[in-house]
Amino acid sequence: MTVPERAGAHSPDADALAFLTRPGLTRLWTAARTRLERNGLQPAGAIRLERLDAQEREALSLLLAKPVNGPTATIRLPDLDARLRTSAVGRGLASTLGQLGPPLTDRRAARDAAAAERALVWSTAQTEVEATSLSAQPWTGQWLEEIRRGGILARQDQHTATIVITQAVQILATLFPGTDPDPTPASWGRGELATRATGSAHGLDDGTLLSRLVLRGIALARGVELPADAPTRRALWRMASVTPDEVSSTVLAYGLRPTGGTWREAALRERADHHMEAHLTLRELRTLHLKMPPGTRVHVCENPRVVEAAADSGRTAPLVCTSGSATTVVLALLDALAASGCTFAYHGDFDWPGITLANRIMQRYRAEPWRMRAADYEYLATRTQVLGTPQIALTGTPAEAGWDPELAPAMNTLGIALHEEAALDLLMEDLG
Known part of the structure; x- marks a missing residue:
């Protein structure tokens, strides 16, 4: 069976769909999907299929309307796109793949969008820093850079990342309000500080993303290593005149x-x-x-x-x-x-x-x-x-x-x- 030439149809008929979904074409569609998702959904370049079996060679020959005899075939995606449009399928490669499987993902566009979101997060963070006393702190730039390199915010959605970094800046500006590297600080309860910044007394609980960002800043400000266990984390909070909850447990x-x-x-x-x-x-x-x-x-x-x-x-x-x-x-x-x-x-x-x-x-x-x-x-x-x-x-x-x-x-x-x-x-x- 060959794929019939197009006869005015706008979607594959039953015979065409049966042909397109035969096992001999599975590897072709998988490879084509991967290439299109990387190419911004454009049918450009070529794919190479190796170690073809007899079933695959037959299916490819019928689909491409030319013999595929060897164990390897190179298929140009523009040619495949054109062939699908002139056949009974009546639509291009991207549309056909969407018909055969889940919707295609434009990975290039997704990467660009994610990069734009990350840039917006860091732009917001920089703006927040410049509006506070942290702009005069010598360690602030290193703090932001360490967070960026560590990827801790990149794993969050843009909304969450923006909120958390903004709250972290506000808390650190509260703890380090001036240019004096060792001021006489105000004392805070951790729950009180968390409520002021997040609305929740548990916003700075041990293990939260916000507490990790703030502790990283305090460690840099005080010139000490980032703590690795609960006792040293409590000690670091106290170095910034923040009293952890020490009575509930x-x-x-x-x-x-x-x-x-x-x-x-x-x-x-x-x-x-x-x-x-x-x-x-x-x-x-x-x-x-x-x-x-x-x-x-x-x-x-x-x-x-x-x-x-x-x-x-x-x-x-x-x-x-x-x-x-x-x-x-x-x-x-x-x-x-x-x-x-x-x-x-x-x-x-x-x-x-x-x-x-x-x-x-x-x-x-x-x-x-x-x-x-x-x-x-x-x-x-x-x-x-x-x-x-x-x-x-x-x-x-x-x-x-x-x-x-x-x-x-x-x-x-x-x-x-x-x-x-x-x-x-x-x-x-x-x-x-």
Whole structure:
């Protein structure tokens, strides 16, 4: 079959469509689509098809109205466009491809439009800078250039990018209002500053795009490295006289008896003497002198129920609870205890997220496993089966236990997840 000559039709008839969609032409249309999208949708240049099979050679011969005999064919797109227009298809190459598949994308026009949008974003940013005190700051140009090179705004749509860079300029101009490189700054709460710039108290929360841009500017202004973790980010905010929220998140602790002489350390010792847990904020941790008695061994657990049981039974060993994945305030307390010379023992859930968390804590603090070896898991799993305790299936992505290579295989074999409560009686024995 050949493609019939055009007979006044404005769209391919059923026979023509059946021909155009035959498998022997699939590679041709794919290659032609790619070339047109790169060429601004113009049928210019040529495409080369190699390793043609018999089915493809036949289809191309019929379509082009000339024999294609070898394993390779070079098709000029202007010729293909003209051939389609004079056949029963009755339309050019671009229109035909739109009929056969999804709409064509003018990638050249899209690139030009994206470049124009990025240029507008940077033009807006420059205008905003020139209208503020940042125009006199020696680091502002480097700040803008680093943001541009990093591509952090290029990944946003124009509207979002323009809003965020404008807000970042306004915030930095608020923090650095004059030419004095080290002025006596006004103090801001981070939530207050965020509300002023964005309307939301969470606009500068850790991890937001806006906070990353502002912190980059503060780091350049203060001549320090861009922070890589939460504690150094908080420290950098304070360098610009911005107080992060340090009271909403807490870490659960029990039995801490620091040797410091202020009322804060005394209050912790008194709570420990009365078998009462403590919820410590980052603000408290900054003012506490957490010097512990030499050789203090701190047990670390994952579930608050362990702390509750320790308090109810009057246990005396120091205990810190991560309450799931260890947050910034949890790590801040453990860091302080580690700095005072404490050693650690860790216990968590026998499931894959629990193993991942245990790896993190044990590696960071060189903690010993606390009833967290393969033998402990197998004993607890067997005990739950003997007692007829309902079983929890082990699901998720397996994680190797860095402290015991036999643990993950044992968990995979038995397929049972065990939460910390399954070992509560044994943990209480160790905390006596």
